[in-house]
Amino acid sequence: METSRSESADIKQHLRALGLRPTRQRVAIARLLLRGGHRHLSADDVLAEARRAEIPVAQTTIYNILRQFADVGLVREVLVESGRAWFDTRTSPHVHVYDEVTGAIQDLDHDPHALGLPENLNLPADVEVKDVSVVVRVSYKSK
Amino acid sequence: METSRSESADIKQHLRALGLRPTRQRVAIARLLLRGGHRHLSADDVLAEARRAEIPVAQTTIYNILRQFADVGLVREVLVESGRAWFDTRTSPHVHVYDEVTGAIQDLDHDPHALGLPENLNLPADVEVKDVSVVVRVSYKSK
Protein backbone atom coordinates (compact mmCIF):
# COMPACT_ATOMS: atom_id res chain seq x y z
CA MET A 1 0.00 0.00 0.00
CA GLU A 2 1.33 3.38 -1.03
CA THR A 3 0.99 6.44 1.17
CA SER A 4 0.43 9.51 -0.89
CA ARG A 5 2.06 12.70 0.31
CA SER A 6 -1.12 14.73 -0.19
CA GLU A 7 -3.29 12.27 1.73
CA SER A 8 -1.06 12.56 4.74
CA ALA A 9 -1.08 16.31 4.44
CA ASP A 10 -4.86 16.32 4.36
CA ILE A 11 -5.11 14.19 7.45
CA LYS A 12 -2.55 16.28 9.28
CA GLN A 13 -4.50 19.39 8.52
CA HIS A 14 -7.71 17.68 9.54
CA LEU A 15 -6.25 16.71 12.89
CA ARG A 16 -4.84 20.18 13.48
CA ALA A 17 -8.21 21.70 12.70
CA LEU A 18 -9.65 19.47 15.39
CA GLY A 19 -7.05 20.62 17.88
CA LEU A 20 -4.94 17.48 17.82
CA ARG A 21 -1.24 17.41 17.10
CA PRO A 22 -0.70 15.29 14.03
CA THR A 23 1.65 12.77 15.55
CA ARG A 24 2.87 9.80 13.57
CA GLN A 25 0.45 7.48 15.38
CA ARG A 26 -2.56 9.73 15.17
CA VAL A 27 -2.09 10.34 11.47
CA ALA A 28 -1.60 6.65 10.74
CA ILE A 29 -4.58 5.56 12.85
CA ALA A 30 -6.76 8.29 11.39
CA ARG A 31 -5.90 7.19 7.86
CA LEU A 32 -6.63 3.61 8.79
CA LEU A 33 -9.99 4.49 10.34
CA LEU A 34 -11.12 6.91 7.71
CA ARG A 35 -10.31 4.82 4.68
CA GLY A 36 -13.58 3.91 3.01
CA GLY A 37 -16.35 1.86 4.50
CA HIS A 38 -18.14 2.36 7.75
CA ARG A 39 -17.06 -0.09 10.41
CA HIS A 40 -17.54 -0.89 14.06
CA LEU A 41 -14.23 -1.60 15.71
CA SER A 42 -13.11 -2.38 19.22
CA ALA A 43 -9.85 -0.94 20.52
CA ASP A 44 -8.33 -4.34 19.97
CA ASP A 45 -9.56 -4.46 16.39
CA VAL A 46 -7.85 -1.16 15.73
CA LEU A 47 -4.65 -2.42 17.32
CA ALA A 48 -4.79 -5.52 15.13
CA GLU A 49 -5.37 -3.46 12.00
CA ALA A 50 -2.51 -1.20 12.94
CA ARG A 51 -0.19 -4.16 13.40
CA ARG A 52 -1.29 -5.51 10.05
CA ALA A 53 -0.55 -2.16 8.46
CA GLU A 54 2.81 -2.19 10.23
CA ILE A 55 2.04 0.97 12.13
CA PRO A 56 4.27 1.12 15.20
CA VAL A 57 1.84 1.88 18.02
CA ALA A 58 1.18 0.65 21.54
CA GLN A 59 -2.12 -0.52 22.94
CA THR A 60 -2.15 2.33 25.44
CA THR A 61 -1.82 4.76 22.58
CA ILE A 62 -4.71 3.16 20.72
CA TYR A 63 -6.89 3.75 23.76
CA ASN A 64 -5.67 7.33 24.06
CA ILE A 65 -6.21 8.06 20.39
CA LEU A 66 -9.64 6.49 20.20
CA ARG A 67 -10.84 8.49 23.17
CA GLN A 68 -9.44 11.67 21.65
CA PHE A 69 -10.90 10.93 18.25
CA ALA A 70 -14.27 10.29 19.84
CA ASP A 71 -14.00 13.55 21.76
CA VAL A 72 -13.49 15.57 18.62
CA GLY A 73 -16.04 13.62 16.63
CA LEU A 74 -13.72 11.80 14.28
CA VAL A 75 -15.28 8.54 15.38
CA ARG A 76 -18.25 7.69 17.56
CA GLU A 77 -18.23 5.49 20.61
CA VAL A 78 -20.96 2.86 20.52
CA LEU A 79 -22.13 1.21 23.73
CA VAL A 80 -24.14 -1.92 23.18
CA GLU A 81 -22.70 -4.27 25.77
CA SER A 82 -21.07 -3.64 29.08
CA GLY A 83 -17.41 -4.39 29.29
CA ARG A 84 -16.28 -3.26 25.87
CA ALA A 85 -16.64 -0.19 23.74
CA TRP A 86 -17.01 -0.10 19.99
CA PHE A 87 -15.97 2.71 17.76
CA ASP A 88 -17.95 3.61 14.69
CA THR A 89 -16.10 5.14 11.78
CA ARG A 90 -19.38 6.57 10.54
CA THR A 91 -20.09 9.89 12.17
CA SER A 92 -23.18 10.92 10.24
CA PRO A 93 -26.47 10.47 12.10
CA HIS A 94 -27.84 6.95 12.16
CA VAL A 95 -29.35 4.27 14.35
CA HIS A 96 -27.70 1.08 15.52
CA VAL A 97 -29.28 -2.33 15.41
CA TYR A 98 -27.62 -4.72 17.82
CA ASP A 99 -28.12 -8.45 17.36
CA GLU A 100 -28.09 -9.96 20.84
CA VAL A 101 -27.47 -13.43 19.46
CA THR A 102 -24.54 -12.84 17.15
CA GLY A 103 -23.28 -9.61 18.66
CA ALA A 104 -23.40 -7.96 15.25
CA ILE A 105 -23.95 -4.23 15.02
CA GLN A 106 -25.68 -2.83 11.97
CA ASP A 107 -26.30 0.68 10.82
CA LEU A 108 -29.73 1.96 9.99
CA ASP A 109 -30.10 5.07 7.91
CA HIS A 110 -32.29 7.08 10.20
CA ASP A 111 -31.44 10.37 11.85
CA PRO A 112 -32.03 10.28 15.62
CA HIS A 113 -32.30 14.06 15.59
CA ALA A 114 -35.24 13.77 13.24
CA LEU A 115 -37.16 12.14 16.04
CA GLY A 116 -38.27 15.39 17.60
CA LEU A 117 -36.25 14.56 20.63
CA PRO A 118 -33.90 17.39 21.41
CA GLU A 119 -36.72 19.90 21.16
CA ASN A 120 -38.70 18.02 23.75
CA LEU A 121 -35.89 18.00 26.21
CA ASN A 122 -36.56 21.35 27.81
CA LEU A 123 -32.94 21.72 28.64
CA PRO A 124 -31.39 24.68 30.49
CA ALA A 125 -29.69 27.22 28.25
CA ASP A 126 -26.17 26.21 29.19
CA VAL A 127 -26.73 22.56 28.48
CA GLU A 128 -25.46 21.25 25.20
CA VAL A 129 -26.54 18.07 23.45
CA LYS A 130 -23.37 16.26 22.47
CA ASP A 131 -24.93 13.17 20.99
CA VAL A 132 -28.14 11.24 20.64
CA SER A 133 -27.66 7.51 20.40
CA VAL A 134 -30.36 5.03 19.51
CA VAL A 135 -29.82 1.30 19.82
CA VAL A 136 -32.44 -1.18 18.71
CA ARG A 137 -31.72 -4.48 20.39
CA VAL A 138 -32.99 -7.49 18.45
CA SER A 139 -32.97 -11.26 18.68
CA TYR A 140 -34.79 -14.08 16.95
CA LYS A 141 -38.26 -15.30 17.66
CA SER A 142 -38.11 -18.88 18.79
CA LYS A 143 -40.25 -21.21 16.67
CA MET B 1 -38.29 -2.34 58.26
CA GLU B 2 -41.03 -4.96 58.49
CA THR B 3 -41.49 -7.58 55.84
CA SER B 4 -45.11 -8.30 55.26
CA ARG B 5 -46.07 -11.84 54.46
CA SER B 6 -48.29 -10.85 51.58
CA GLU B 7 -45.65 -8.65 49.96
CA SER B 8 -43.27 -11.57 49.89
CA ALA B 9 -45.97 -13.77 48.48
CA ASP B 10 -46.65 -11.25 45.73
CA ILE B 11 -43.02 -11.06 44.78
CA LYS B 12 -42.64 -14.80 44.81
CA GLN B 13 -45.57 -15.15 42.50
CA HIS B 14 -44.23 -12.40 40.30
CA LEU B 15 -40.90 -14.16 39.98
CA ARG B 16 -42.53 -17.49 39.27
CA ALA B 17 -44.65 -15.90 36.57
CA LEU B 18 -41.45 -14.70 34.99
CA GLY B 19 -39.97 -18.16 35.10
CA LEU B 20 -37.59 -17.56 37.98
CA ARG B 21 -37.48 -19.66 41.12
CA PRO B 22 -38.23 -17.42 44.06
CA THR B 23 -35.06 -18.04 46.01
CA ARG B 24 -34.36 -16.14 49.19
CA GLN B 25 -31.90 -13.86 47.40
CA ARG B 26 -34.01 -13.19 44.36
CA VAL B 27 -37.05 -12.33 46.44
CA ALA B 28 -35.07 -10.04 48.71
CA ILE B 29 -33.30 -8.26 45.84
CA ALA B 30 -36.52 -7.93 43.89
CA ARG B 31 -38.24 -6.33 46.86
CA LEU B 32 -35.33 -3.99 47.31
CA LEU B 33 -35.32 -2.99 43.66
CA LEU B 34 -39.03 -2.65 43.23
CA ARG B 35 -39.72 -0.63 46.31
CA GLY B 36 -40.87 2.79 45.14
CA GLY B 37 -38.90 5.29 43.16
CA HIS B 38 -37.13 4.81 39.88
CA ARG B 39 -33.41 4.51 40.28
CA HIS B 40 -30.27 3.80 38.30
CA LEU B 41 -28.07 1.39 40.15
CA SER B 42 -24.79 -0.34 39.44
CA ALA B 43 -24.26 -3.92 40.53
CA ASP B 44 -22.16 -2.55 43.34
CA ASP B 45 -24.92 -0.18 44.41
CA VAL B 46 -27.29 -3.10 44.65
CA LEU B 47 -24.79 -5.08 46.68
CA ALA B 48 -24.35 -2.14 49.04
CA GLU B 49 -28.09 -1.73 49.45
CA ALA B 50 -28.44 -5.41 50.11
CA ARG B 51 -25.76 -5.29 52.79
CA ARG B 52 -27.48 -2.30 54.34
CA ALA B 53 -30.74 -4.22 54.34
CA GLU B 54 -28.87 -7.16 55.86
CA ILE B 55 -29.72 -9.43 53.00
CA PRO B 56 -27.20 -12.27 52.92
CA VAL B 57 -26.05 -12.34 49.31
CA ALA B 58 -22.77 -12.61 47.43
CA GLN B 59 -21.51 -10.30 44.73
CA THR B 60 -21.58 -13.11 42.20
CA THR B 61 -25.21 -13.65 42.97
CA ILE B 62 -25.98 -9.97 42.51
CA TYR B 63 -24.51 -10.19 39.04
CA ASN B 64 -26.47 -13.34 38.29
CA ILE B 65 -29.70 -11.91 39.57
CA LEU B 66 -29.36 -8.59 37.79
CA ARG B 67 -28.69 -10.30 34.49
CA GLN B 68 -31.69 -12.59 35.03
CA PHE B 69 -33.93 -9.72 36.08
CA ALA B 70 -32.88 -7.77 33.01
CA ASP B 71 -33.58 -10.79 30.83
CA VAL B 72 -37.14 -11.10 32.05
CA GLY B 73 -37.72 -7.35 32.05
CA LEU B 74 -37.86 -6.75 35.77
CA VAL B 75 -35.15 -4.13 35.38
CA ARG B 76 -33.48 -2.57 32.35
CA GLU B 77 -29.79 -2.48 31.64
CA VAL B 78 -28.55 1.00 30.78
CA LEU B 79 -25.30 1.47 28.90
CA VAL B 80 -23.99 5.00 28.98
CA GLU B 81 -20.31 4.49 29.62
CA SER B 82 -17.97 1.67 28.78
CA GLY B 83 -16.78 -0.42 31.66
CA ARG B 84 -19.84 -0.41 33.84
CA ALA B 85 -23.48 -1.23 33.49
CA TRP B 86 -26.37 0.50 35.20
CA PHE B 87 -29.68 -1.04 35.99
CA ASP B 88 -32.85 0.98 35.81
CA THR B 89 -35.70 0.02 38.10
CA ARG B 90 -38.07 1.80 35.76
CA THR B 91 -39.17 -0.48 32.98
CA SER B 92 -41.78 1.70 31.30
CA PRO B 93 -40.63 3.35 28.07
CA HIS B 94 -38.50 6.44 28.49
CA VAL B 95 -35.38 8.20 27.32
CA HIS B 96 -32.14 8.65 29.23
CA VAL B 97 -30.24 11.88 29.54
CA TYR B 98 -26.64 11.29 30.46
CA ASP B 99 -24.61 14.15 31.89
CA GLU B 100 -21.05 13.64 30.69
CA VAL B 101 -19.70 16.00 33.33
CA THR B 102 -21.30 14.65 36.47
CA GLY B 103 -22.10 11.17 35.25
CA ALA B 104 -25.71 11.62 36.30
CA ILE B 105 -28.44 9.72 34.46
CA GLN B 106 -31.87 11.27 34.24
CA ASP B 107 -35.11 9.95 32.93
CA LEU B 108 -37.12 11.73 30.31
CA ASP B 109 -40.75 10.88 29.85
CA HIS B 110 -40.73 10.09 26.18
CA ASP B 111 -41.54 6.78 24.57
CA PRO B 112 -38.79 5.64 22.17
CA HIS B 113 -41.32 3.48 20.39
CA ALA B 114 -43.31 6.60 19.59
CA LEU B 115 -40.47 7.68 17.38
CA GLY B 116 -41.65 5.74 14.38
CA LEU B 117 -38.58 3.64 14.60
CA PRO B 118 -39.49 0.00 14.73
CA GLU B 119 -41.77 0.38 11.74
CA ASN B 120 -38.94 1.78 9.70
CA LEU B 121 -36.67 -1.08 10.49
CA ASN B 122 -37.76 -3.42 7.73
CA LEU B 123 -36.81 -6.37 9.82
CA PRO B 124 -37.14 -9.99 8.74
CA ALA B 125 -40.19 -11.80 10.10
CA ASP B 126 -38.26 -13.88 12.61
CA VAL B 127 -36.49 -10.90 14.12
CA GLU B 128 -37.84 -9.57 17.34
CA VAL B 129 -37.22 -6.13 18.82
CA LYS B 130 -36.23 -6.66 22.44
CA ASP B 131 -35.57 -3.08 23.35
CA VAL B 132 -35.07 0.40 21.96
CA SER B 133 -32.73 2.54 23.98
CA VAL B 134 -32.22 6.25 23.50
CA VAL B 135 -29.46 8.11 25.27
CA VAL B 136 -29.09 11.86 24.97
CA ARG B 137 -25.56 12.75 25.97
CA VAL B 138 -25.22 16.29 27.32
CA SER B 139 -22.58 18.55 28.79
CA TYR B 140 -22.28 22.26 29.53
CA LYS B 141 -21.52 25.00 27.08
CA SER B 142 -18.21 26.61 28.00
CA LYS B 143 -18.15 30.36 28.80
Added chain:
DNA sequence: TTTTATGCAAAACATTTGCAAACCG
Protein backbone atom coordinates in the same frame (compact mmCIF):
# COMPACT_ATOMS: atom_id res chain seq x y z
C1' DT C 1 13.85 23.89 24.58
C1' DT C 2 9.38 23.45 26.22
C1' DT C 3 5.32 21.02 25.78
C1' DT C 4 2.80 17.11 24.66
C1' DA C 5 2.49 12.25 23.27
C1' DT C 6 4.07 7.58 23.36
C1' DG C 7 4.87 3.07 25.36
C1' DC C 8 5.95 -0.16 28.85
C1' DA C 9 4.62 -2.54 32.80
C1' DA C 10 1.71 -2.64 36.45
C1' DA C 11 -2.71 -1.44 38.31
C1' DA C 12 -7.54 -1.01 38.60
C1' DC C 13 -12.14 -2.41 37.67
C1' DA C 14 -16.19 -4.74 36.36
C1' DT C 15 -17.74 -8.99 35.20
C1' DT C 16 -17.40 -14.11 34.56
C1' DT C 17 -16.13 -18.95 35.61
C1' DG C 18 -15.39 -23.41 38.00
C1' DC C 19 -16.95 -25.99 41.42
C1' DA C 20 -18.52 -27.54 46.08
C1' DA C 21 -22.10 -26.70 49.32
C1' DA C 22 -26.87 -25.19 50.15
C1' DC C 23 -31.41 -24.71 48.64
C1' DC C 24 -36.06 -25.35 46.21
C1' DG C 25 -39.72 -28.07 44.80
Added chain:
DNA sequence: CGGTTTGCAAATGTTTTGCATAAAA
Protein backbone atom coordinates in the same frame (compact mmCIF):
# COMPACT_ATOMS: atom_id res chain seq x y z
C1' DC D 1 -33.86 -36.85 46.12
C1' DG D 2 -32.58 -34.16 41.63
C1' DG D 3 -32.00 -30.22 39.32
C1' DT D 4 -30.93 -25.15 40.50
C1' DT D 5 -28.81 -21.63 42.75
C1' DT D 6 -25.52 -19.72 45.72
C1' DG D 7 -21.00 -18.20 47.04
C1' DC D 8 -16.12 -18.35 47.28
C1' DA D 9 -11.88 -17.66 45.07
C1' DA D 10 -9.56 -17.33 41.05
C1' DA D 11 -9.52 -15.93 36.33
C1' DT D 12 -10.64 -12.86 32.50
C1' DG D 13 -10.87 -8.90 29.67
C1' DT D 14 -10.90 -4.17 29.09
C1' DT D 15 -9.41 0.17 30.15
C1' DT D 16 -6.45 3.26 33.04
C1' DT D 17 -2.23 4.96 35.45
C1' DG D 18 2.61 6.23 36.55
C1' DC D 19 6.55 7.44 34.72
C1' DA D 20 10.64 7.52 31.73
C1' DT D 21 11.66 8.25 26.80
C1' DA D 22 10.71 10.25 22.39
C1' DA D 23 8.61 13.30 19.26
C1' DA D 24 6.37 17.81 17.99
C1' DA D 25 6.31 22.85 17.90
